[in-house]
Amino acid sequence: MTYSDSITELATQVTGLLATGPPSPYAEPLPADRAAVVLTARDSVVAATRGLTGALLGRYASTTQGLHVEDTVNQPALVMHSVLCTMPNTYQGERSSSDLLTGDATSWATAGRAATSLEGYLRRVRRLPMDDRATALRDVAVVASAIPDLDADLAGQLPPDHPARAPLADSTPHALLRIVSHQLRQTRPDGDSQYARKLDPERVTVGVLRIPRDIPDGLRQLVALVECNGPRLAAADARAVIRVVATGIDVIQPAGPAPAGYPDWLSGLRDAPPALRMAATTPMATITPRDPAISVVGIEIHNQLRQLARKPDPAVADHWVPAAAQLSDALADCLVAAGRNGLLFVRPDDDVRGLKADDFWMPLPRIHAERNPVVGAIRQASDALNRTAANRPTPAVVATGAERRWTNILTANQEALRRLENAVQHRVRSAATSASVASRAHASTSTHRRAGRPSR
């Protein structure tokens, strides 16, 4: 196979697997022999991606030393190589990859074989001219972009106690890989940098969410990202943000009966979804590139929302509602700014010059930036969120509740302490009594012994 054949085959299989989608929650876990093949193939794909990136960069080993957060934008290839180097092999069995992958016609095995054959090209890849390397790196980045989702899919297909689940589901390297591979795919061989604006030192960093209680932090990150993009926020990113808020409401306050333990003040959230839906379905376009960080944080939040849906936690709602209100406000302000800068395109309300309204886009007149129907719908949702946030129990009430809880805990502790003291005193008394009985007995025995001891 030529290099072109191999990389095409690898990308074909990998994107095909990506398109298959996440496993159904009702699917049976992979049996051990299939898991061995799939994990070996996955390791080969990661190894080939890592090897090719290293070869194209002229690096053999990697270290994260000296790398900074801004390097995710300034040197995405370097960060991609470092991240791939931190990803451990997931197959820990004793069979060789050629043994496992040969003769298997499934997509994973085919991808694994193509990946293995690419490792034979590393030396030649190192000799490529610079411009060709940029193109080759973008091809590798396409494969690398699929790894986070494929790893998550695989983690979901393994039995719960499988040792490979933890590295496959580790969100830090996967989130980083998602960002840097996206950055690499945006580069152009002629040096045209569509992402040059992202070299701005004020660039917002993206964190990883580990538990559902991190969701409000994720929303605050989104607020920062939306504000950082400002009037250049892409329409698709705006819709992704709207979806994050709508999905959050669906989990925290679903249309049916509220999950057990969720407080009444959340019922006001139900006014927001129709407005959010309208905001997402109203046609609006931009011609600005998407920000990969928004989609990364969005995916992180969706993953944690899924966890939250499985195991409701009313404490998340306390911080989620104000953060979501803030996010909606930031989004509306951002779209107004985009409209004022002439960067938004909408469908005209009426037929113009005999053309149907659906047939073309027109720039939103700057003076109508606030009257944009999408902005109106987001403001409506934001009002519902802000009203709900205002209905939250006040800090005084919360404090009273907390005080009451602490008083109860204190009383219970004092009661327990008193019992413990009684028990200790009782034990001490018993011990003292036993000791005195014992000493009396000892004294009496000694006396008897002394009495019975023959004199010298």
Next chain:
Amino acid sequence: MTDPESVVSPQMAADRTRLRAMLHRHDSDLPDEVVFAVIAAIDHLTDPLRLSEPDSADVPGVDLADPVGVIRAVNARLTAAAGAGPSERALACAQAARELTDAQRALLGRRP
């Protein structure tokens, strides 16, 4: 190999039109989850740096009455197109197909 010029092929644009027409027809009867997933798929099938082609509310030869049928047919085409080498197009098709798989599951799961 990577084509830096165009991200969206005519086939992808046609599928985007089908999805948009289906959404237009079923705007009120689809659950939010499905609507948002289909919109995300449409966004994957849209070049962020270009204004998309004109969309039509009616697509000849497509039965828009059955949203599951439309989603399934588009999903199958996108899944096939996803295996087209290391290109942005293939990746966009794969990501759109994932969203449609979610939409399809949500729709089938909610059917009586």
